[in-house]
Amino acid sequence: MSAARPLALPPPDEARRQAALDAYGVVDTVPEQAYDDIVRLAMTLCDVPAAAISLIDRDRQWFKAQIGLNLRETARTDAICERAIQQPDRPLVIDDLAASGVAGPEALRIGGEPLRFYAGMPLLSPDGRALGTVCVLDNKPRTLTAAQLEGLEVLARQTQHLLELRRYAMEQRRLLSEREAFAQRLEDARADLQRRNDLLQHSATHDALTGLLNRAALAQLRDNPEAMLQLQQSPYTLLLLDVDHFKDVNDRHGHLLGDRALRAVADAVAASIRERDVAVRYGGEEFLILLPDTRLSSAVQVAERIRQRIAAAPLPFALTVSIGLAAGEPTRDWSEQVFDRADQALYRAKAGGRNRVVVDDTPMHG
């Protein structure tokens, strides 16, 4: 008996047969009760000491389930099941291997003895590709009855159902994960769009140089009655800040340092106000700061803090600002009147020598 002698040539169209087997993803999986049960039934039905579900995988036969055998797999060249799958439409039955001159795998033993009897019922994919067999084996010659052969055929069909169920479950899992991946991509795209939208919204309402709100944001705020009501619920103060001699800064030190000076002003403002205060770069070197729920006395302290912070800013030249303040009352419209009064105070700060905070002192009526 030569173990290396092929029992039969691989079936024609082997690549498709192998692909059909691969589609089940069953080779090299762990033992499963359902397949073990089929093998046990085959053994009982045929009254033999060994049975297996054998799958022909590339250059080997691998047992998905087996009882009574000493191996989990054999070389394909040794597999009698290889011969069985050459005739997929009927079982291969060899009552006595010794008498028929067919050699089984040499290392395969049943109860310590070599194989003598073999009956294998081919397992087929739905398109007729032979995947392997449900087979029964013995170390003695024997003959199966027609009923036993019929039973073996039923068990092969049940095994095919199990394999189909497995493939269906795999397909469902694949579809599910595809759906999840698609949903994830959709969510990513939505989040990306939201991010871009936020960015767009941010750049539309913020000054690129200083990061403070811009004039468009101020216009949006003034057009939003709810937000305005919120800001004007209690006494508030409006500050107008203008950098002193900024034209000179630009002329002497250049625009780049001029920009740096504007950023230093914005930083000083941002560092001096609360979260709910509103700071706007109103013009080139003009800033508007609205302090809700803040009376003049406290607002003056804020303005002083800003002025001093700017004077102490780490710049290669001295930078000062002038600030005008005006108080707003909840009952009155802030926009024009308060703005004008803050502007007049700012004018007086400039006229008074700059680098100072001036409070509007016009009487509040009319």
Ligand SMILES: Nc1nc2c(ncn2[C@@H]2O[C@H](COP(=O)(O)OP(=O)(O)OP(=O)(O)O)[C@@H](O)[C@H]2O)c(=O)[nH]1
């Ligand atoms: N570097 C820089 N300069 C700006 C920017 N926006 C406006 N400016 C400059 O700011 C200067 C403002 O000058 P003016 O309005 O004459 O006022 P000023 O020189 O600050 O004088 P006073 O306000 O009277 O103290 C102009 O030279 C503008 O070119 C900016 O974004 N960057």
